[in-house]
Amino acid sequence: MEIPYTVSARPDTGLYNAKIGIWLFLASEVMLFGGLFSAYVFLRIGAQPGYWPHGLLNVPVGTFNTAVLIASSVTVVLAWASLKMRQFAQYKIWMGITILCGLLFLIVKLTYEWPAKFHHFGVFIKKEALAKYEPYLGNNYLEAKGLPERVEITGDVEDEAALKDDTAKTYVFKAIDAVNAEPINPESDRPTFLPRPLVEKKVVIDKADVDYASMFYPRHSAYFSAYFLITGLHGLHVLGGLIVFTYFWLPVGANLYKRNPEHLANRIEVAGLFWHFVDLVWIFVFPLFYLL
Amino acid sequence: MENEPSHAPDHDTAHHVNKHVKGYLMVGGLLLFCTALTVFLSYVNFGTQKANIVVAMALATFKAGCVAAIFMHLKSEKWTIYRFLLITAIFATGLFLLTALAFHDPIRLNF
Numbered sequence: 122m123e124i125p126y127t128v129s130a131r132p133d134t135g136l137y138n139a140k141i142g143i144w145l146f147l148a149s150e151v152m153l154f155g156g157l158f159s160a161y162v163f164l165r166i167g168a169q170p171g172y173w174p175h176g177l178l179n180v181p182v183g184t185f186n187t188a189v190l191i192a193s194s195v196t197v198v199l200a201w202a203s204l205k206m207r208q209f210a211q212y213k214i215w216m217g218i219t220i221l222c223g224l225l226f227l228i229v230k231l232t233y234e235w236p237a238k239f240h241h242f243g244v245f246i247k248k249e250a251l252a253k254y255e256p257y258l259g260n261n262y263l264e265a266k267g268l269p270e271r272v273e274i275t276g277d278v279e280d281e282a283a284l285k286d287d288t289a290k291t292y293v294f295k296a297i298d299a300v301n302a303e304p305i306n307p308e309s310d311r312p313t314f315l316p317r318p319l320v321e322k323k324v325v326i327d328k329a330d331v332d333y334a335s336m337f338y339p340r341h342s343a344y345f346s347a348y349f350l351i352t353g354l355h356g357l358h359v360l361g362g363l364i365v366f367t368y369f370w371l372p373v374g375a376n377l378y379k380r381n382p383e384h385l386a387n388r389i390e391v392a393g394l395f396w397h398f399v400d401l402v403w404i405f406v407f408p409l410f411y412l413l
Numbered sequence: 414m415e416n417e418p419s420h421a422p423d424h425d426t427a428h429h430v431n432k433h434v435k436g437y438l439m440v441g442g443l444l445l446f447c448t449a450l451t452v453f454l455s456y457v458n459f460g461t462q463k464a465n466i467v468v469a470m471a472l473a474t475f476k477a478g479c480v481a482a483i484f485m486h487l488k489s490e491k492w493t494i495y496r497f498l499l500i501t502a503i504f505a506t507g508l509f510l511l512t513a514l515a516f517h518d519p520i521r522l523n524f
Contacts, residue, residue, distance in 0.1 A: 128418075135491045144494050148501040155505045159512040166516060180452065187448050195441035198484050202437070205430040207422040314456060381418035397484045404476045407448075408469040412455035413462070 128383045143391045147398050154402050157351050161409065164343040171272040172245075174344050175413075176300070176312025177337065182234060183411040186226050187403060193222035194400040197366075197393045204386035209378055216370045216389075219396070223363045230356055238337035238345075242284075243275040244292055250330035257297065257324065259304025268310060274301045274326065276319055292334060294324040348410050355406060358399045365392045440483045447476050 125131075126138045134141060165173055200215035246254050251272065255261065258271040276297035283289055300309045302320035328334075339346040368374075369389060377385045451472045459465050482488040487498075 134493045136493060141493065144497050148497050151501050151505055152508070155508050159509050162509070163512050163515060184448065184452050188445055191441060191444045191448065194444075194480065194484055195437055198437045199434065202430045202434050205422065206427045207420070311456070311458070314452065383419055394485055397480050400484075401477045401480050404473050404480070405470075408451055408455065408473055412452065413466050413469055 128381060128387060137387055139387060139391045140394075143394050147394065150398060154351075154354075157347075157354070158405065158409075161347045161351070164347060168343060170269040172342065174273070174342060177238075177241075177275070177344075178348075178411045179234065179237070179316050180312075180314050180411050181316075182229060183407055186229050187407045189222050189226050189229075190400050190403050193219045193226075194397055196222065197389075197396050201386060201389045201393050204378075204382060204389055207382055209375070209382075212374075212389075213370065216366060216374075220363060220366050220370060223359055223366070227356060227359055227363075230352065235349075240277065240281070241275060241337045242278045242292075242294070242334070243273050243337065243341060244326050244334040245273050245332040246326075247330055247332045248272075250327075253330060254326070257301040257304060259309070262305040263310075266310065271300075271304065272332075274324065276301065276324070279323070290328055292326045292328065292331065294322070294326070296321045297324050351406055352410070355399065355402055358395075358402070362392065362396045362399055365395075436483065440479050444476055444479060447472055447479075451476075 124138075128137060130136055131138060131141075196215045196219045200212050200219060203209070203211035203215055246258070251258060251260060251270070254274065257274050260270045263270055274294070274297060276294045278284065279293040279295040283293070296319040299306075299317035299320055301324075302322055303309055308317070335341040337345055339349045369377075369385065369392065374385055377388070451469055454468055454472070455465060457465075459468060487494070
């Protein structure tokens with residue numbers, strides 16, 4: 122039995138059915154991401170001064186990924202336009218580029234951005250011990266300038282395996298972030314566009330002075346738990362879009378095109394609407410997590 | 414008959430779509446420019462962190478609007494879709510209002 126109104130519009134709605142379907146789905150997606158973003162707002166407003174990190178993500182890489190996603194939104198709409206003009210070869214090229222852009226986005230995220238975080242360590246110093254670590258925190262300087270205090274020291278630990286040793290009395294850094302190495306340098310006041318290199322410096326922190334310590338995992342802070350959850354869910358959406366695009370890029374698409382080119386055009390339009398939504402979510406994720 | 418195949422492009426549709434291709438490329442360029450602008454402005458000190466957030470979110474909303482209006486064709490869509498989105502917007506606004514309510518102080522009667 123043929124499914125009705127996959128190509129022609131239903132007289133009462135004026136739309137083919139899949140378009141109604143995808144918009145209903147996208148409406149539910151707005152509520153899904155809306156819930157997560159409102160949780161972000163809630164956590165951020167409720168965070169104590171110094172406990173909402175800034176400048177821990179790589180902005181040039183994030184900017185690059187944003188540009189890649191925007192480019193893929195353009196190419197997917199061009200793939201759809203090619204089908205509407207019955208230029209199948211053009212469609213294959215634009216859709217191929219879209220798939221490559223999506224893959225590039227995921228590769229950057231999963232092989233570079235996330236793993237780099239998993240090897241970065243941070244210790245939150247107890248309130249009463251902040252003065253002891255003043256050379257790495259610069260809170261007197263920050264107070265004089267009216268800036269929020271620093272409570273965390275971050276960098277690379279000397280021996281990651283030693284973190285499992287509960288008998289150890291200290292955390293030992295082999296290199297610390299520039300913001301802790303030069304806390305009273307005005308360059309450390311605000312995050313910089315280019316990440317500043319770590320400074321080789323052995324820093325020993327007494328565990329007794331530490332409130333909480335963790336690699337940059339979701340458990341590190343409300344910030345990183347929101348970051349990994351939202352970018353992870355977004356990444357899953359990118360993967361979902363890629364699977365659909367690849368399906369229609371393979372011979373399945375060519376066969377459908379031979380049977381009814383408008384049907385393929387409609388399917389690509391619907392998949393494209395999903396892809397644009399994924400791009401739209403990233404447009405908010407990027408400044409909220411990377412820049413602000 | 415429903416879903417009848419049409420192998421040749423509908424001349425009007427093809428012409429219409431072709432006319433829009435240049436627009437899609439221009440919007441893509443505008444979005445890339447706005448991304449660069451967002452990054453640049455995030456390093457400009459607008460006085461308070463709040464002001465920087467407002468500027469970045471205003472730009473992000475403009476970019477999202479471009480994607481929705483042009484790439485997602487909401488500029489000229491059927492009323493059925495607008496109705497869906499209107500209801501979604503009402504519920505999404507309610508969701509964010511709930512977050513605001515969480516910070517409401519009933520004793521001092523302010524947010």
